[in-house]
Amino acid sequence: MINFLASMLKTAKIPYKENELLAPKSTFKVGGTARLFITPETPAQLESVISAARSAELSFFVTGGASNVVYPDGTYEGAIISTQQIKEIFYDSDETTPDGSVLVTCQCGVPMAAFVDFCTKKNLSGAEQFAGLPGTVGGAVYMNARCFDRSVSDILYSTTHIEYTGEKAKFVELPFNASDWEYKKSPFQAHTAEDGSQITQRYLTQATFRLRPAGAAAHEQIVADCKKYIAERVDKGHFKYPSAGSVFKNNRAFGAPSGKLIDDCGLKGLAVGGAQIAPFHGNFIINTGSATAADIRSLVQAAQKAVKEKFGFELEPEIIFVQNN
Numbered sequence: 001m002i003n004f005l006a007s008m009l010k011t012a013k014i015p016y017k018e019n020e021l022l023a024p025k026s027t028f029k030v031g032g033t034a035r036l037f038i039t040p041e042t043p044a045q046l047e048s049v050i051s052a053a054r055s056a057e058l059s060f061f062v063t064g065g066a067s068n069v070v071y072p073d074g075t076y077e078g079a080i081i082s083t084q085q086i087k088e089i090f091y092d093s094d095e096t097t098p099d100g101s102v103l104v105t106c107q108c109g110v111p112m113a114a115f116v117d118f119c120t121k122k123n124l125s126g127a128e129q130f131a132g133l134p135g136t137v138g139g140a141v142y143m144n145a146r147c148f149d150r151s152v153s154d155i156l157y158s159t160t161h162i163e164y165t166g167e168k169a170k171f172v173e174l175p176f177n178a179s180d181w182e183y184k185k186s187p188f189q190a191h192t193a194e195d196g197s198q199i200t201q202r203y204l205t206q207a208t209f210r211l212r213p214a215g216a217a218a219h220e221q222i223v224a225d226c227k228k229y230i231a232e233r234v235d236k237g238h239f240k241y242p243s244a245g246s247v248f249k250n251n252r253a254f255g256a257p258s259g260k261l262i263d264d265c266g267l268k269g270l271a272v273g274g275a276q277i278a279p280f281h282g283n284f285i286i287n288t289g290s291a292t293a294a295d296i297r298s299l300v301q302a303a304q305k306a307v308k309e310k311f312g313f314e315l316e317p318e319i320i321f322v323q324n325n
């Protein structure tokens with residue numbers, strides 16, 4: 001199966017590597033190797049790779065910046081498909097929506113930092129809160145990332161994704177529909193339909209955002225706001241150690257952030273192998289040097305157990321463990 005996919009990649013001239021180390025490619029710096037690490041450069045190449053992996057019945061995982069994932073220890077017996085080379089930005093200042101917003105379209109692999117920089121240079125306001133968010137547009141839309149009380153869905157206009165009916169792939173454009181989106185939930189996450197069947201996985205190729213044209217006079221303010229949000233992350237210790245950001249979602253019904261509940265259980269600083277619940281942030285697990293996916297999983301389970309016992313709440317992980325399947 002691997003050989004079938006590798007020869008298709010060679011013929012189609014789609015870049016890939018074999019037995020690639022995963023740890024350096026994720027913000028957690030954890031993981032073994034992937035049999036194939038593929039970096040398609042266009043949405044059409046992304047579709048060809050996914051279609052070939054599906055028909056070869058090979059495990060595969062689509063990743064952006066790998067800032068919210070834990071790669072497996074050992075060998076991933078399939079293909080990691082990184083979108084990071086699919087990274088064009090499209091903008092037409094004359095194209096406005098009825099409410100006066102302008103539209104910026106980013107391919108899935110555009111780093112969120114590049115999107116925010118682009119908006120800043122064009123004096124477009126609305127994306128400042130995402131300054132300093134690691135990862136790509138595809139990952140942020142998939143996760144419905146939320147920063148400083150702003151979710152990606154708050155500025156989304158439309159998306160395009162690859163979807164399968166049987167073996168047949170099609171590109172689908174979805175206008176933004178508020179009822180498809182919730183806190184850290186998007187219509188791209190695998191989910192179960194009301195009749196119990198699994199909704200087909202969707203693979204984002206691009207997203208279009210609504211921004212407000214703020215004019216040249218607002219430039220300094222946009223720059224200052226972006227700096228403020230980045231500084232706040234630095235102050236909170238976000239970049240001190242390798243991590244994947246917050247490990248658990250927050251849940252209003254709990255009455256306190258997940259990190260506070262973990263702290264109240266006395267778990268800050270708890271270590272398993274090379275992973276540790278950050279002494280400075282109850283909802284961060286950090287890699288102190290030699291963490292494995294198994295270490296991180298043990299800490300996730302320890303926090304879930306302690307919070308369940310003390311408060312009766314089920315913590316829902318936000319980080320994604322990539323698994324052989």
Ligand SMILES: Cc1cc2nc3c(=O)[nH]c(=O)nc-3n(C[C@H](O)[C@H](O)[C@H](O)COP(=O)(O)OP(=O)(O)OC[C@H]3O[C@@H](n4cnc5c(N)ncnc54)[C@H](O)[C@@H]3O)c2cc1C
Nearest residue numbers: 064065066067068135136138139140142145146204244245
């Ligand atoms: C220091 C630090 C701080 C962070 N702060 C925040 C924060 O404030 N708020 C927040 O919400 N998150 C935060 N995160 C988590 C992470 O940065 C976000 O979830 C980010 O949006 C993930 O983007 P990514 O490209 O890295 O996605 P990845 O980690 O590569 O993937 C995440 C998920 O998205 C899926 N995915 C990626 N691209 C596609 C695609 N094109 N099509 C379909 N599925 C896709 C993957 O399959 C995976 O399931 C933080 C992480 C770190 C390390």
